[in-house]
Amino acid sequence: MNDNQFGELITGTGSTESLELLKAALDSSVSGIIITDNRLPDNPIVYCNASFERISGYSRPEIIGHNCRFLQARDRKQPERQMLKEAIVEGKTVNVEIRNYTKDGTLFWNELYVSPIKNAEGQVTHFVGVQHDVTRRKNAEHTLRNERELIEQTVKQRTLSLEQTREYLESIIQTVRESLLVLDAEFRVMTANQHFLKTFKVDRSETIGQNLFNLGNGQWDIDRLKELLNDILPTNNPVLDFEVEHDFPHIGRKLMLLNAYRIELEGEFKDRILLSIEDITERRAIEVRKDDFLSVASHELKTPLTTVKGYVQVINHMLSEQSGDKLKEIVGKTSTQIDRLNKLIAELLDVSKIQSGNLEIHRDVFDFDKMVKEVIENIQSVSPNHTIKLSGATNVTYSGDESQLTQVISNLLSNAIKYSPDHQEISVYLSVISGYLKFSVSDQGLGINQNDQAKIFERFYRVSNIQKKYPGMGIGLYVCEQIIKQHKGDLWVDSEENKGSTFSFTLPLLNDESK
């Protein structure tokens, strides 16, 4: 379409048929089309097609002769209006998306193309405006932008909350009074907490990013640690209470208890290794000092006791040639109490050693049945009111700590007698059951109720109703159980109140050591 044809269209010249065709063509367009006359004041609309009527809601008589600005209603401050104005003044093409309003005031987004039409002299005579209602697209864009903003907002919040969580966890790690390291799969230090830096007197900058074994001139290049990380952790995750002793160049010998955990969860942290290091140097030293102190104390207590016991035996010896039953009885009781004191001193040391894990068993082969018989004889000789009956036999040469097991049996027999004052018979039964030797001692005494049965093996526990009548510290059974445990055996009780108790223990017969 050239300028002339447009001229004809506007002025109504040209063939009626072609005009009608053109009109029909423009009316069938989905785009709203207007033509303004730039030569008339205020650039009025001189043509609009049917789609423009449909988009704007105005009818042709309400449109023709008006300037286009009525479409923006009162929404006058849009920057696009300035762009339109400038393009029209300069006679240029412009393309804007502008908020327009239909006759009933409904907002619609108008994607507007405006292009000038020039005459032969190059003057702009008309402008053609082509309009599309892009409200739906605009709304979709708007929704999309809103959603993006919402997502950005959420991401920001999540990041903040993650940051806070991270800082929170980090502060826990830094505050905890135990050394913690995080290593990557190549054993490079990713994190070292404050306690680690303090304990091992190192700087954060010389630690982070370094391979563990290269840290501080290789002071962590410890064989046992390599064994833990290279050999044990890959197949035994996590590793707990792994003891490592090492002499560090500056801080001296350290005894450390390590927990190691390799992250197996798929993702960012996979194969990272958490290493928690507890410095037990001091604790172990205190335990040893405590045991040493108790050893010295018990030795020192036993020395005067030895003298007293000696003299009491001398007195007893002298007495035997004279009469005086009362005196004999008193000396006898003195002897009993001296033996009790001696036993208490020994038990005290045992408990201390068990607690610090220093109770050692010295295994040696011995005739188990013979040992039991000897203990029975000893106990029988000082318990004239009871009869200890032995039945069964193990016929085993057992490999274990004879003096400790003697202590256990002696303790169990003494208890049986002590807690069955009115029943004379104590029976001991020996047997071998599928690889275990079994020792049982039964009395028909006071018995132990269900509640107390669970607790009698605890340290310092005494069954309440017998506490006053029967003296003791409540450590005998605790020591017994620990000794049996050390021998990989089991000690238990079957009992019914007022009917009696049976204490039994089993010990595994190791093939190569016991036979």
Next chain:
Amino acid sequence: MDKKKILICDDDAGIVDMAQLILEMNDFEAIGETNSLKLYDRIKTEHPDLIIIDLWMPVLSGDQILKRLKSDEHFKSIPVMAISASNDGYQIAMQAGANRFISKPFEMDEFVKAAHEMVAH
């Protein structure tokens, strides 16, 4: 027959006194020494038939003396009974070469019986 002579060495005078009394009551000649540093000289001058020695003594311990005695051609034949209130006394005594170990506090009968047996050899 002459009484057998037993030399008892313990840093605790109470134990030495008591042991001497018991041994004398049982027809031994008992002499005591509380300073372990002087024990070696006492052995040289007294020529005891049996030495009873405490393990845990200050400055020079019983097991040190024992080891020296048992590596000395002149004295290694003298029987030595070690006595101790220490829990690991038996192991220490045996390692040092004692002929017998009795833990403190001891039973008088056991103690006397052991003394008789040891001098008889």
